[in-house]
Amino acid sequence: MTGAPDTSYDNILEIKNLQTSFFTKDLEVKAVDGVSFSIPKGKVLGVVGESGSGKSITSLSILRLIEEPGKVKGGEILFKGENLLDKSEAQMRKIRGNEISMIFQEPMTSLNPTFTVGQQIGESFRIHQGLSKKEAKKKSVDMLKLVGIPSPEKRVDQYPFELSGGMRQRVMIAIALACNPDLLIADEPTTALDVTIQAQILDLMKELQEKLDMGILLITHDLGVVAETCDYVAVMYCGKVVEFTDKKTLFTEPKHPYTVGLMESIPQYDQDIEGDLAVIKGSVPSPADMPKGCRFAPRCPFATDLCRNKLPDLETDEDGNQIRCWIYSDEWDGDPEVNVYERSESTS
Amino acid sequence: MSDQKVLLKVNDLKQYFPIKGGIFGRTINHVKAVDDVSFEIFEGETLSIVGESGCGKSTTGRAILRLDEPTAGEVEFDNTNILELNKKEMNKFRKDMQIIFQDPYASINPRHTVRQILTEAMEIQNAVPKKERNDRVKELMDTVGLGPHQADRYPHEFSGGQRQRIGIARALSVNPRLIIADEAVSALDVSIQAQVINLLKKLQREFKLTYLFISHDLGVVRHISDRIIVMYLGKVVEIADKNSLFTNNMHPYTKALLSAIPSTDVEKEKERIMLKGDVPSPIDPPEGCRFHTRCPFATDLCRTKVPELRNTEGMKDGHRAACHHMEAIRSGEHQPQVNA
Ligand SMILES: Nc1ncnc2c1ncn2[C@@H]1O[C@H](COP(=O)(O)OP(=O)(O)OP(=O)(O)O)[C@@H](O)[C@H]1O
Numbered sequence: 001m002t003g004a005p006d007t008s009y010d011n012i013l014e015i016k017n018l019q020t021s022f023f024t025k026d027l028e029v030k031a032v033d034g035v036s037f038s039i040p041k042g043k044v045l046g047v048v049g050e051s052g053s054g055k056s057i058t059s060l061s062i063l064r065l066i067e068e069p070g071k072v073k074g075g076e077i078l079f080k081g082e083n084l085l086d087k088s089e090a091q092m093r094k095i096r097g098n099e100i101s102m103i104f105q106e107p108m109t110s111l112n113p114t115f116t117v118g119q120q121i122g123e124s125f126r127i128h129q130g131l132s133k134k135e136a137k138k139k140s141v142d143m144l145k146l147v148g149i150p151s152p153e154k155r156v157d158q159y160p161f162e163l164s165g166g167m168r169q170r171v172m173i174a175i176a177l178a179c180n181p182d183l184l185i186a187d188e189p190t191t192a193l194d195v196t197i198q199a200q201i202l203d204l205m206k207e208l209q210e211k212l213d214m215g216i217l218l219i220t221h222d223l224g225v226v227a228e229t230c231d232y233v234a235v236m237y238c239g240k241v242v243e244f245t246d247k248k249t250l251f252t253e254p255k256h257p258y259t260v261g262l263m264e265s266i267p268q269y270d271q272d273i274e275g276d277l278a279v280i281k282g283s284v285p286s287p288a289d290m291p292k293g294c295r296f297a298p299r300c301p302f303a304t305d306l307c308r309n310k311l312p313d314l315e316t317d318e319d320g321n322q323i324r325c326w327i328y329s330d331e332w333d334g335d336p337e338v339n340v341y342e343r344s345e346s347t348s
Numbered sequence: 349m350s351d352q353k354v355l356l357k358v359n360d361l362k363q364y365f366p367i368k369g370g371i372f373g374r375t376i377n378h379v380k381a382v383d384d385v386s387f388e389i390f391e392g393e394t395l396s397i398v399g400e401s402g403c404g405k406s407t408t409g410r411a412i413l414r415l416d417e418p419t420a421g422e423v424e425f426d427n428t429n430i431l432e433l434n435k436k437e438m439n440k441f442r443k444d445m446q447i448i449f450q451d452p453y454a455s456i457n458p459r460h461t462v463r464q465i466l467t468e469a470m471e472i473q474n475a476v477p478k479k480e481r482n483d484r485v486k487e488l489m490d491t492v493g494l495g496p497h498q499a500d501r502y503p504h505e506f507s508g509g510q511r512q513r514i515g516i517a518r519a520l521s522v523n524p525r526l527i528i529a530d531e532a533v534s535a536l537d538v539s540i541q542a543q544v545i546n547l548l549k550k551l552q553r554e555f556k557l558t559y560l561f562i563s564h565d566l567g568v569v570r571h572i573s574d575r576i577i578v579m580y581l582g583k584v585v586e587i588a589d590k591n592s593l594f595t596n597n598m599h600p601y602t603k604a605l606l607s608a609i610p611s612t613d614v615e616k617e618k619e620r621i622m623l624k625g626d627v628p629s630p631i632d633p634p635e636g637c638r639f640h641t642r643c644p645f646a647t648d649l650c651r652t653k654v655p656e657l658r659n660t661e662g663m664k665d666g667h668r669a670a671c672h673h674m675e676a677i678r679s680g681e682h683q684p685q686v687n688a
Pocket residue numbers: 365366379380381382399400401402403404405406407408564630
């Protein structure tokens with residue numbers, strides 16, 4: 001990229017047709033297979049999907065942290081209007097932990113056990129802002145206060161093992177936010193936590209997001225978490241986005257048969273269900289025999305010959321919502337009156 | 349419910365794990381993982397235990413099966429106190445009580461085929477005569493929805509959901525009466541989880557099984573249970589039929605736990621009770637009510653006196669909660685304490 005940085009962008013992040021594969025002995029695993037989505041400035045995008053659907057690899061691709069035998073094969077990752085795939089490793093190092101931060105699922109493995117909490121938060125202030133040791137420590141205490149850790153003056157000198165799981169996750173957030181990033185990528189940030197602690201952490205993330213006006217890419221498999229924290233949602237299946245809408249539309253009028261299936265098969269604590277749970281039959285296909293048409297066809301109660309033979313595109317409607325399913329196209333060859341909410345009877 | 353037969357009765361169960369320390373490795377303290385827990389399970393029902401990590405759910409399950417020998421208490425299975433039985437006598441009961449674990453891979457031998465895994469279980473418990481075992485394997489595979497032709501495959505050739513079915517088949521192989529399912533569906537992907545839940549319900553109807561279902565997922569628990577126990581720091585804080593627990597809960601911790609679960613209902617604004625801080629250590633649990641360090645309603649009474657599990661007006665038979673102030677909290681007389 002040449003010339004002055006582009007400041008006219010509306011989306012803090014825009015991903016176009018991202019492709020990331022792992023090349024094993026005799027197989028190319030297309031972990032991310034043409035993913036596109038965008039996050040408007042200061043908004044929260046949720047990415048949901050079953051394990052292996054490509055959520056984490058998408059986020060690692062954004063940060064350019066894919067290691068051998070993996071490779072980003074193509075596409076564009078526009079961050080503030082500039083393609084991250086064109087950046088040198090030195091430029092990426094400046095962006096990571098400065099303009100883009102990341103929180104991982106397991107706080108114990110992502111914190112360094114041999115450094116104090118203060119040293120780890122302060123690192124960002126020292127590297128990116130050139131502060132002295134003393135100044136950095138003072139700022140670290142402020143950050144611990146910001147994320148709601150009691151007696152921060154004492155905690156700043158402790159090691160990760162001296163903290164509870166909830167506190168460690170707060171420290172991770174403190175580290176991630178220390179640099180005042182424009183984009184925060186959070187991969188299952190609360191999955192390992194208890195619900196009462198999860199509620200505290202999600203509350204904190206939302207509060208800080210508004211205060212600091214940053215964009216968040218939130219990866220989770222928990223639809224409740226999405227409903228309570230996100231503005232937009234992308235549903236992934238087998239390395240592809242199958243549905244992308246604003247949160248309210250997703251929960252009130254989901255369109256993709258996979259999204260509908262997911263929602264109906266998860267029992268909610270605030271709803272009674274009579275009889276059996278609805279199920280999505282079968283399981284996720286293995287990368288070795290990926291269906292050639294719609295990836296969901298072998299499990300979809302509505303699949304037709306068209307679905308089995310031809311992959312549907314991700315189409316955008318007039319409201320900007322996106323869907324990858326033949327039912328919503330002119331080419332649909334099944335029942336024209338089809339209703340995705342009326343699923344075939346549940347089987348176990 | 350009261351006219352139903354009690355299959356399992358747990359009385360004042362305690363499980364204290366010693367903490368060794370110092371240069372002589374002496375016991376310097378105890379983790380009070382389960383502390384005076386009592387409950388009954390009726391034949392044919394599903395009783396669930398819920399609560400946050402470390403509250404003693406798994407320990408309770410393991411103590412019932414004597415996988416860890418309990419520190420004190422009684423466990424009556426079909427009117428026999430099994431904690432007093434010697435090894436030989438106990439073995440007769442083992443086949444009646446089976447456990448399914450969270451991680452199906454860790455709990456089955458990866459070098460054995462499914463047929464070997466199932467036959468071995470029948471052999472150890474001597475539950476099925478030798479010449480009937482092969483037929484039984486076929487039948488079991490069928491029951492859990494794995495074609496009998498898959499019996500000679502190894503666990504790694506199956507998906508997570510299928511492996512969990514193997515774990516279920518193994519538990520069923522000895523014709524148990526009680527199954528303890530410890531986070532049995534927690535590690536499964538959501539679309540697979542529903543399949544296994546439906547299977548567990550079907551098997552219960554078919555074989556009149558009794559379940560002790562341990563889980564941290566209140567959605568799954570609401571769907572599968574008849575009655576529910578809520579635990580906090582080694583204690584039962586509330587026990588109730590499912591309907592009462594979700595719609596007429598009495599204990600402040602139950603209320604906070606339910607309110608913390610994110611809801612998919614985007615049209616309803618939800619009121620959340622934010623708990624402060626973390627769960628205290630079970631080594632030195634708080635005096636009095638163990639929840640008092642996080643409870644918005646705590647008073648001096650709560651800090652000194654242990655609340656008993658009890659029923660009060662407006663609660664269904666069999667619904668009990670352990671809170672000094674539950675009546676006054678319900679009537680609105682007792683409000684959150686300012687400096688609690
Ligand atoms: N063998 C042991 N030695 C010492 N402490 C133990 C042992 N087993 C369990 N504990 C402790 O006992 C308490 C209860 O543990 P338990 O495994 O029953 O929790 P749980 O409710 O099943 O939690 P989770 O939801 O995380 O599975 C915890 O504090 C735990 O650390």
